[in-house]
Amino acid sequence: MILLTSILNRLQSIRMLKKNNLWKNEKISRGAIIEGDTSNIIIGEGTEIESNAVLSTRYGGTIVIGKNCMIRRGAMLLSYGGNILLGDYCGVNVYTILYGHGGLTVGDYVQFAAHCVIIPANHGFNSLDAPIWKQPLSKKGILIENDVWVGANVSILDGVHIGHGAVIGAGSVVTDNIQPLTVNIGIPTKIIKIRSGKQS
Numbered sequence: 001m002i003l004l005t006s007i008l009n010r011l012q013s014i015r016m017l018k019k020n021n022l023w024k025n026e027k028i029s030r031g032a033i034i035e036g037d038t039s040n041i042i043i044g045e046g047t048e049i050e051s052n053a054v055l056s057t058r059y060g061g062t063i064v065i066g067k068n069c070m071i072r073r074g075a076m077l078l079s080y081g082g083n084i085l086l087g088d089y090c091g092v093n094v095y096t097i098l099y100g101h102g103g104l105t106v107g108d109y110v111q112f113a114a115h116c117v118i119i120p121a122n123h124g125f126n127s128l129d130a131p132i133w134k135q136p137l138s139k140k141g142i143l144i145e146n147d148v149w150v151g152a153n154v155s156i157l158d159g160v161h162i163g164h165g166a167v168i169g170a171g172s173v174v175t176d177n178i179q180p181l182t183v184n185i186g187i188p189t190k191i192i193k194i195r196s197g198k199q200s
Helices: 002-013
Strands: 033-036 039-041 054-056 062-065 076-078 082-084 096-098 104-106 141-146 182-185 190-196
Touching: 054 190, 082 096, 096 104
Parallel strands: 033 054, 039 062, 054 076, 062 082, 076 096, 082 104, 104 141
Antiparallel strands: 182 190
16 A cells, blocks of 8 residues: 555656647657547656557546656557556566556556566456356456566466565466565466575
8 A cells, every 4th residue: 555655646746648738748759559538647757658559548547657667669558447557667568568457556666578468357257158258357456566577478467466576587477476575487476586685
C-alpha cells in the first residue's frame, strides 16, 4: 500500500495529456498510438514514448507513467478497464505487453525486457456449459516493487506480488509471489540465488 500511495501522490506533479496538447511533449513520437480517453492517460516529464508503442484506455481505466521512463517501439500498455501505474525511471522494452484488468502497480527503476506479458487477470474455465471466453475473469491484480529486473519472454500472472530488488530470469513464468532480493528462474519460477551485494 505504501508503494501505491507513493505513486498516486505524484499525480500533482505529472502532466495530464488532453487531446488538444497530446503532441506538445516532444518526447512522445508522432508514430505512437495513443487511443481511448486521453484524459485518463498521464505521462511524467522526461518520459519517452517511441513510435509504434501503444497506450490504450479504449475499454476504460487509466494509465499513469512516472518521470523519465522509456516505452520502446511495439510495447503495449492496455488498461482494459483497470489501472496501470508505472513509477519513475522504468523501462518497457520492445513488444512487451502490460495489461490493466485487475490493476497493475509498478514501482520505480523497474525494467521489463523484450516480449514480456504482464496480465493481472485470468480466464475462468470451471463451467462446461459455456465457452471459456464467456466465463468471468478473476482480477486479483499485480504489484511489482522498486528496482526489479524482468528478463526477456517472462510471463507474470494474476495475483502476484514481486518484492523489491528481485530478478526474474528470461523465459520464466511467475505464478506465485517473489521474495525481495532474490534471483528466480523457471516454469514456474523458483529461487536460485539471494542477492547479497557481494561479488560471487
